[in-house]
Amino acid sequence: MSRPDDRAPLRVEGLSLLTSRDILLDRLSFAIEAGEVLALSGGAGAGKTLLLRALAGLAPKGVTVLGDIHIRGRRLLVTQDGALDPFRTLGAQFAELLSRQSGLDERTALRRAAEALERFQVPAAARRLALHPHELGEAMRWRAALALAMAAEPALLLADAPAAALDPTQRVRLLSDLAAWTREAGTALLLAGRPQADPIRSGLARSNLADRRLVLAQGRLEVPPAEPTPAPSPAEPAPSGPPVLSVRDLRVAFPLGRNWRGEERWLTVVDGLSIELAEGETLALLGETGSGKSVLARAILRLVPPVGGQVTWLGTDLAAAPPETMRRARRDLQILFPDPLAAFDPLMTIGAQLAETLESLHPSRSPANSAARLADALEEVGLPAAVLDLHPGALLPAEAARAGLARALLPEPRLLVCDEPAATLDGSERADFLALLQAIRRRRRLALLYATQDAAEGLRIGRRALVLLLGRIVESADSAILTAGARHPYSRALIAAAGLAPPALHGDPPSPLRPPTGCALRLRCPLAHDGCAQVPPTLDPVAPGHRVACHVAQDDAQNDAQVGGKAP
């Protein structure tokens, strides 16, 4: 009797993993067909890595494996760190693996290796084979690790959170290339970890990364519910009135010492940025590592000293403000940090730190009054008052994020600067926290500056959005406009990556120490022409309320306007 999935490269029936005390995974059954891509997600500690190790036959000591794992053909596990042998060149590692697995001689193996790297758009692949892993960047190392795995022609590839540390545009591009290859080669691919499909629901970007998704929760496999149509965020009127926060030509740079000629070298992180924010407005700052969004957020609160420009809060220039004025401004300006746990002093209880903040910013309150306020603040973020007696080390990431929010809300701020506040959270915890943040924002009519690398999240939260690249704004528009039709290639890539669709950028981001001449994106941009290398584009309007810093987009907009002008 033959069942349809008998020929599947991986078939798991009733797989349970037990220790002497706990059931880690409970009777999992699933199969992956040849050429299928299965995404496995789940919160931290859900057992994704453990499952992959068990499937690779590498279950840790002390764990009992029950149930059946049927694997047809060769299986390969790419571990979380994508480790390569640090002492040997890429070519030697390819040659060894291929000669052992497929009996290829060295020349054939190296040719196969170069072809494999080219599948991941590695330029001059044959020359890279002479390099050691430490000579490659993080992105290139991942390309090499996955190419090495695929070159061995496995029937089943288990990838544990591949390239999780890379920026979204690089990661999604890499995973898309991998998925395309496994589909073509008929390899079953199990992708654990990150790719949580949270596609932007505009029809603009449609994910084709994974064929199926499974979620691991409490040791069980669940099929995720059909994606709910998102509740359309209540249309908020554009806030009117004068801006409360105004940032003009802000520059932040860090000294790097002198070069051999004795000239000072500076790393410019924020390069002449100007933004304005009205009362109750929400603004998203979108950008990846090195875009300057985080430093901008901190420079606004004067946690990082700017080297030039102005930050004005309610008409007061914060750069020149005396300490007492600055303290009054800090009541209004609060911040959420990317790692909320690290933002608490490990030696003090949460209660003591909250009380300290309250006392510093609102010194006149009586002790009884302030104790009640602390309890209220925790209740508002959904934490029990018992948390006040705990040290930060006892908090889970989700609790720490909420405690950080409670601390920021204590002085009753008017502007909340969020620097990737949910970066340590995954899945439903993340969604819950963001929903809480949104609800509190609406109730308190807070202005919000939300820095994130996840374009979908930023565009959902911010009514307006700025896209940052190497410390400059490259596009600025309402979120709805950006979602429907971003003009800058970098904005498009960010939005595509957020929807898990392959972004159209190639290569790796340039070093901020040595940015390219002209447009900062031109080396990765599919639309770049010679002119892009000459002059850096300026941020100019292409439509009302929509500004773009891109030569190509500006030319297109001009042509459109001319055509529109000629039409009757």
Next chain:
Amino acid sequence: MHEPAGTDPHWRDGPWQKAGQRLTAHRPAAAGLTVLAALMLAVAAGLVAGGGPVGAALAAGHQSLSFALLAGLGGAALGLLWGGAAVALGERAERMMMTPAAALTGLPLALALPLAGGLLGPERGLAPMAVVAALIAAPAVAVIARDELRALLRREFLSAVQAAGIPNGRRLRRHILPNTVLPLAAAAWTALPRALMAESLASLLGLGLPEGVTGWGTAIGAAARAGDAVALAGPALLLALTLWALHGVGDGMRLAFTASTPGGRR
């Protein structure tokens, strides 16, 4: 989502208790602490009981350990002051003060003690030798202390303290200083094995502890010259055991107290 914490007493443990638990969970550190405590008791008991090769080795241990403690504490204090001052005085001063410290750690400084012993001659006192041993141990402590302080000053919670408008003096008193205690203790500890090592080497050559003061190094040197294997074994074993224990505890302190993750959670 939230299970009320506090039912499990482990969750109530403060950061200091947790640091202690992490230290004793590191096996070499736990063994090292046990060995050191046992040695202290044995040396004290040996002083009282005395007699025999074991008693003599334990009595020599008293001199060696006292010297190492004295010189080590001096070196630690000097190193902490060096590193702390470098960080406090600003970037230029830091570079000027730390460049020589880093250069000195690369040199075989332990050889400076027998050199000083030879220069000071047979009439040398204990105090100048202790000062030289302290100077030998200080640069490494200074370098580690500087690195730890720099890492601490970069930590996010200090930005959060700043965002809460807390004045600098209070920030230093309430947040920076308490958080320096454990990492600096780990840095200071490294001075102890260094001082003991330098003293034993110098004494072995007859250029360390002054005449009439017999440390482990002196005893090993004398036994080696006399060709007395039995007399050599006792002090040599005790010295090796002590150095191993000191390094084990030092490793444990470094791992447990300077965890890069805040709160030491893994």
